[in-house]
Amino acid sequence: MEKLANNSVKGFTQIPTYTYFLFLFFFMLWSASAQQTALEDGKKYILGGIEVTGLQSYNEQTVKTYTGLRIGQPITVPGEEISSVIKKLWGLELFTNVEMYQTRIEGDKIFLELNILERPTLTNVTVYGVKKKKVEDIINDTDLKKGKKITESLIANTKSYLENKYRKQGFLNAKATIATKKDTVGVNSESMVINIKKGDKVKISEIAFEGNEKLTDKRLRKALKKTKQKKFYRFWKKSKYINDDYREDLASLVDAYAEKGYRDARVLSDTFIKVDENNIKLKIEVEEGNRYYFGDINFVGNSVYTDRQLAQVLGIKKGNVYNGVLLKKRIADDSKPDGEDITNLYQNNGYLFSNINPVEVSAVNDTIDFEIRIIEGKETFLDHVQVVGNDKTNDHVIFRELRTRPGQKYSKDNIVRTIRELGQLGFFDAEQIAPDIQNPNPNEGTVDIQYSLVEAGSSQIELQGGYGGGGFIGTLGLSFNNFSLQNIFNGEAYKPVPMGDGQTFALRLQASQAFRVYSLNFAEPWLGGKKPVRFNLSFSRTQQFATNFNERRQIEADKSRGFSITGVSAGLAKRVQWPDDFFTISHALGYQRYEFNDFSNLGLFNFGNGTSNSFTYTLGISRSSQGPNRIFPLSGSNFEITAKFTPPYSLISGKDFGAITDELDVLNNQILTLGNQQAPSLEDQAEITRLQGQVELLEEERFKWLEYYKVNFRGDWYTRIVDKLVLRTNAEFGFLGNYNNDIGNVPFERFFVGGDGLGNFQLDGREIIQLRGYENQSVTPLAANGTPAGGVIYNKFSMELRYPLTLKPSASIYALTFLEGGNAFSNFNEFNPFQLKRSAGAGLRIFMPAFGLLGIDFGYGFDSDLRPNSIGPSGWQTHFIIGQQF
Template sequence: MIRFILFIITSFLIAQAPPSFTLKEVNVEGNQATSDNMILYTSGLKNGQKASTEDFRRAVKRLWELGVFSNIDIHFDGETPDGILITIEVEESPVLGEVIFIGNKKLKDKKLKEELAYHRGMRIKPNFTTKNINQIKKLYMEDGYFNAKITAESIIVDKGEDQKNDIVFTINEGKKLKIKDIIISGHENNFGWAATKSWIPLPKSIRRKLSLSKLRWQLKDTKIRTWWRFWASAYDSKKFQEDLNSLNKYYRDEGYRDFTILSDTVFYEPKKRGLVVKINVDEGNKYKFRNFTWEGHSLYETDILDNTLNLQSGDTFSKSGFDEAVYQNVQSLYMDRGYLYSNIEPSFTPIGDDSLDVHFSITENNQVYIRNINIYGNEKTRENVIRRELDVFPGDLFRRTLLQRSMRKLHVLNYFDPTSLSPNVVPVDEDEIDLDISLSEKSSDKASANIGFTGIYGMTGGANIEFNNFLGMGQMLSLGFDVGTQVSVYNNYGTPGKYESVHLRFVDPMFRDTPNRIGFSLFYTFRGQGNSYYFYPFDMLTRGGSIQWGRRMKWPDDYFRSRWEFTIQQRVYMGDDDVLNDYVGNVRKTTGIQIAQILTRDSRDRAEFPTQGSTATLVSTFSGGALGGDENFHKHVLTLDWYTPTFWKFILTSQIKMGTIRMLNVGDGKFSYISPYERFIMGGNGIPYGTMLRGYPDNAIGPLTSQGRGIGGNTILKYTNEFRFPFSENPVVYAMLFAEAGGVWNDSRLMHSLGFPRRNPIELKRSAGIGIRFFMPMIGQLGFDMGYGFDDITGDGEPQGWEYTIIFGR
């Protein structure tokens, strides 16, 4: 409390008071740490000065603003012929020692100290505790604790010349309150599919509820807690503001261009024992486009601009759709011809209550050229590896589409954190710019376990070291040694493991910075038979090598790649003669000489978690025949993948895989053979080879022997759909719902001669389930799937049921 005591004491002095007084003497009392001179200088009062009552008020205000005093008095001490005597009496505020918090669990001391405005040694103003109690309450309310109680106590810890006090805040947090109701007042129109269809016979009250539900759905993180939505989180003020922006966006995308949120409040409702969120809105009118007009355009005719805009008279106004049409579609026309500084300014004219005329004023400006391209952040990757992926070059006319394509290529390399890749345009002058490309490298190398596990068959796989950016030169070097988990039944061959594999693989995707791909591989594999892991009742040893050459293509577009691989391998079969007769015709050793053409098209935007684009891969293999060797066949496998963004962050991934293998007719008297290991197998995790079909045991789909062993097929067909939701971009973590169906047969003809389907989706083995994937540095992909097989594969007439699969490194 500030007391200002003036010297108007006697009625005489009141009656005779002049407009100003001469200060004969100004004294200071009560100060201990603050000097007299400091107080006098700040007050502006001094001996011999003419002073008025306004000067006294101003003196008190100045002293108070120092923040040093808790009380200030000015006393009248008497009068002399030369003037009056006054005393400035002050009471100094204590110095702040420690701030102590008691009872806080949800908000830690560090968080509270960061948010409160104080520091040790400062003077404690009278409003210090009240101000900080309110700030602490605000922090708790933002976190959903609306019933938090906070008290403060000042404790003297040092009564010296500068009194020091500790402030103790005692906090009773209470319970975190859930949202019990969301009220949107001012909501007059209907929203959502069912509520807006007049031909659906619904009462008005039901339409209102459906509309309100649709609006509440736009609040992604602000949800009403109910027994069936038990996961709904508590109120979060920051997320609530984001949700208000989402609601605003929804209205504007539904045609309500003038929509406004008038107010929003959150309060505790004792009767509901929870929070009520109230949003007051003004929806405004719903608009449709009427006419579009243009001015300032010389490069393009009006018809071209109208077609590129792709908005029609009668279309409902959508803010995001309009912005995309103008700033993505139309402005791209200009930016792809170098008009980086082109500007399109739309103006809206409401016509009546429901129509908009839109006029576009275009300023084309000058064409802009790229002067320099600067790359920052590549500590390991050599600059030439980055530059060779760019479709823009110094001296080129700026083209936005080519810049976007270049960024996509850098994304797909998978050497860099996708959230860090950002081109920055730096103006040089009216005609030139510099491009600064900032990136942050991530580890793309893998030390992968490459292990699978199923509930029935146990562990499979091995270990590999894979350098995907070897020495920063963009080359791939892979070294691997894989081993199975069971012991061969043919121990006389000295084979201690059920599965052994060693390989060395090297690929340079752009040899000497040209669009040529070269590579080679050497491999040795032993696969032993067993009751669980592999279905053939004999052992096999494979050794060989391959070389490859490929090219990046420009036609049909530059998403295409092609390569050719030439492979020579020898296979040695070991086992009982009768068994070998049944499975491989008593063959003991074969030589396979084959050439494969791999044609791919990859337009994905990212490597690990694509959100759009597609991949297509066609692998055609020709073995034997004119090439020589004992294995004579041609094999063709087509795999198609699509990535489609749906709503929010959900991505729909679809895949079709189909393939066939046929024996070559090499003439009478000549040996012709297809190795069983070239045939198609399916089921389980598909590791270390084969095709995944979750919900079924490993390698269990397809033709079987009389003993129930799989023998592989020469035709494969599989459909997969996955609904993916990302949790993290770096490292990539996502969950999925999946549904898939597939089959393997011993007939390469999927159609009869009359054209009727031989197989249909009902005959495929179907499954569905859930899964999760992690992409970890130096490990690669880790995954866990739970799949339910809907079909019988054992002959007992019962569904296969649940199977779980763990995947490492695939």
């Protein structure tokens, strides 16, 4: 054979070259034709049977079903049916080998054998190199579930996913190795072992630029928002390298040039240089190009707004340095849903289908002329407005807050406002309120809106016990913020109480050996159901008993002596349209009755028996635009001015309170003289008692009807710094005045500054002002007996940086840092707004729907407080926050 082969080669090489290629071409053509003929000549049979071999875990009938072949069907062998079956079984990725054999032929019947090799089944996954709590997340993310078939693509995709996952987090050297081994637990089963080596995070040691002359390296590094080089002082923005962030930052680099007029600037190259295992250097080469200026800017296609109106919104004039980023924002600012741009100008006036496109029409030398081409489209109206997801809250409570109603013009601003209003209700998760624009019809000029809501817990329970004031204090509070009074007698509506009408019903009980407090509050936000008029009604009752400590330092209360306040108030608050519809004007009438029974140890007044009355009118003006989330506002502001008045009884009655004051001075001097004797006689002691009785009668007459006026201001502003990092700035001021200097300032309604800001059990109108870093009420003027008497004027300023850790419906958590300063004064003459008690610190807030707001603050007071013998800074103080405002 070898010889024949050699002769053949020798003879073949004597054939001319072109003849050789011609022969080869015809040979290939003949072979292809023969194969095609063989396929076409496949013989037709009737499938007599099919046997499946190689099975381990699958049922034979199941595999037969997968093939789609049926006994008795016509089949051509060889033919397309067999090829299709094999291809289909391969596509299932359940088998590593599929072969079809002919076993026998009986007449026109053919019998086939399908031999398969099953892929192994995954039984268990073990992950090394990560924390145990992260293992479940990895298994879920990669879908490595028990029973899954192990394929090459599964292993490769899992490996790729894990390495990319950690590289995105800055671990550029991350490696994942995956191995499988037989598992005796089941038939044809294997376990998988994943070993992850993240390595250290790769940091950027240097970012170098080439080709930049117009913008400095410092300015360009600043333009890289998420990609920073290592600096010892940088703690907020990390210097780890993340490729996706870096690619985004390269686009921001070009934008930095565009903002300065360099329209043609581009990144020529960027080089990744490995310094060592944990550090890299980035080298970026740029081409700056020439600086450009805006030329003529003409508007084309506008009929709704004039050129002058549009130019005013655009805010760019001929001769200004070219700024491509600014031009985009003035056309359509994607970063702000309520931005002042031309797109919003049209969309807020019903032109949903408008399209604004800036086009460069000429670029001569360094000047670029633009046409702002506008397609206004048809004026758009709302056809259907729907709300879904409200399982507890009644529809009318939601629809009355909507700023988008069927038949109205489409307005993007109204949609944004609706999201805020629904979020402020507190009944829904503000982070998940999603408006869905549906069925847009440019020809008809109509569109539908559907708001998707997720109910959030709106009721709160306060159940706590603690030790304070020398004894145990127990508190029970229930607050139902989506109450339904009209279903109060409907037994089926109790789940556990009638809900769904947006009303507020709150009950609070607090008691200890020394005091008892009862309060009840009801509020209807839409009195009558047609206008946003809020009605509020509240009742309160507090009793404070005389106390002393026994020889074992345990508190003992004498319930035969005490001080009680009974109060009732009713108010109306109406949302108004001017100056804008964020404003609310409120009116309230209140009455409180103070009753004293042998109780004069508060240090604020000198009568221990008798009664005092207070009838007040309160006028409030407020503006609240903070939102969209009431728990964690991202923007907006909230300010409130209130003025509280009592009638000027002394001016009306004409009574000479100066004579009463003079008589009190005489009596007090007599008491002081007699009391300063070294050994007062029994007659002197009796005289002191008699004089004190006269003082009490005069004091009771002086404060029979309290008269005062009280002015408060509070403002909060929320500024979004970056992402969800929010700066809250706050300013507060309060002043308590009187109509008649002979009467002086009332002993109630005062300002107590310092500490956590939580209210206490005394309902004497006092205001508890938070000033972290100081003990409770320690920045408060003192009475003659050394107890806090309260200030008649105070001011406070604070700044908080807030960042949310989670804003889920089950719990909203955010961290904060603060700077704070405030003080209280005994009279206006002492007031100095710059004489502040300063503090700084950090804290955490947790809001859970069932329990309200919980938190903790660590504050450092830099100054001494107002208590006697207070020297040096207040130092570190820990404050626990329960139920305070957000």
